[in-house]
Amino acid sequence: xxxxxxxxxxxxxxxxxxxxxxxxxxxxxxxxxxxxxxxxxxxxxxxxxxxxxxxxxxxxxxxxxxxxxxxxxxxxxxxxxxxxxxxxxxxxxxxxxxxxxxxxxxxxxxxxxxxxxxxxxxxxxxxxxxxxxxxxxxxxxxxxxxxxxxxxxxxxxxxxxxxxxxxxxxxxxxxxxxxxxxxxxxxxxxxxxxxxxxxxxxxxxxxxxxxxxxxxxxxxxxxxxxxxxxxxxxxxxx
Numbered sequence: 001x002x003x004x005x006x007x008x009x010x011x012x013x014x015x016x017x018x019x020x021x022x023x024x025x026x027x028x029x030x031x032x033x034x035x036x037x038x039x040x041x042x043x044x045x046x047x048x049x050x051x052x053x054x055x056x057x058x059x060x061x062x063x064x065x066x067x068x069x070x071x072x073x074x075x076x077x078x079x080x081x082x083x084x085x086x087x088x089x090x091x092x093x094x095x096x097x098x099x100x101x102x103x104x105x106x107x108x109x110x111x112x113x114x115x116x117x118x119x120x121x122x123x124x125x126x127x128x129x130x131x132x133x134x135x136x137x138x139x140x141x142x143x144x145x146x147x148x149x150x151x152x153x154x155x156x157x158x159x160x161x162x163x164x165x166x167x168x169x170x171x172x173x174x175x176x177x178x179x180x181x182x183x184x185x186x187x188x189x190x191x192x193x194x195x196x197x198x199x200x201x202x203x204x205x206x207x208x209x210x211x212x213x214x215x216x217x218x219x220x221x222x223x224x225x226x227x228x229x230x231x232x233x234x235x236x237x238x
Contacts, residue, residue, distance in 0.1 A: 055080045059089060085109050118143060129153055142168065177203050188213055203228070 030049040043052040043063035056063035057080050069078045071091040083095040090098070101110045104120030105127070115122040115136075128135050131153035142154035151168060155161045159168040164185035174181040176197060187194045189207035201208040202225050204217075214222065 057082055057089075059084060060087075083109055086111065117141065118146070118148060131157065177206065177208065179206075202226075 033049055033051055034044055043056045045052050045065045046062040047064055047068045052063055052065055057066040066078045066080050069089050071078060071094055072088040073090055073094040076091050078089060078091055081092040082089050085100060101114050101121040103110050103123045103126050105122060110123055113124050115124055115127045125135050129150040130147040131149055141148040144158055155168055160173050160180045162169050162182040162185050163179040164181060169182050172183050174183055174186040188210035190209055190213040193210050195201055195208055200211045202214050
């Protein structure tokens with residue numbers, strides 16, 4: 001060949017896939033396809049080594065054209081909806097008839113331990129808090145609008161959290177002093193006597209105080225608290 005001008009690249013008879021720094025690289029068809037696919041962001045079929053233009057079928061963690069396979073049960077040509085089970089591929093109708101649970105998150109078969117929650121079935125590692133995405137691993141979850149949350153994030157986002165124990169209130173809620181309390185946590189902050197809304201109590205330092213403890217307060221303090229109780233209404237009365 002005659003001298004080739006600098007800063008130029010060239011192809012010859014279609015057998016040269018790339019020229020870099022004046023060196024012509026001769027590539028076999030599979031290697032040429034791999035480089036082309038890499039540039040296009042596509043998969044290479046691990047059977048025919050051609051570029052997969054559409055959605056690939058992932059089998060044993062490798063990409064393939066779906067039409068290279070047939071259902072292990074009915075023999076029909078597979079599509080990307082095919083399901084893998086115990087090393088075999090099945091069309092979606094056959095797979096569904098086998099009664100294999102499908103994970104509500106990844107939509108793939110569950111072959112090991114199954115988590116049944118919220119009307120669905122899940123891989124253990126895929127049943128996670130909608131906020132922090134940590135698996136529950138058998139710990140209690142809290143549901144809201146079709147999503148599951150761990151206790152911490154449910155409290156932060158939605159829960160009636162007890163002012164005393166700082167946990168989600170699972171049973172009846174005592175609403176007093178503009179706060180929420182567990183029934184068992186609503187008690188005199190001085191003597192710990194259990195209180196109900198039928199008992200007379202007064203707010204002191206943002207907490208309830210029973211009548212008996214209130215009577216032991218200094219006179220001036222009692223006057224201020226009584227005036228406050230009259231201002232706030234019958235909920236806080238002595």
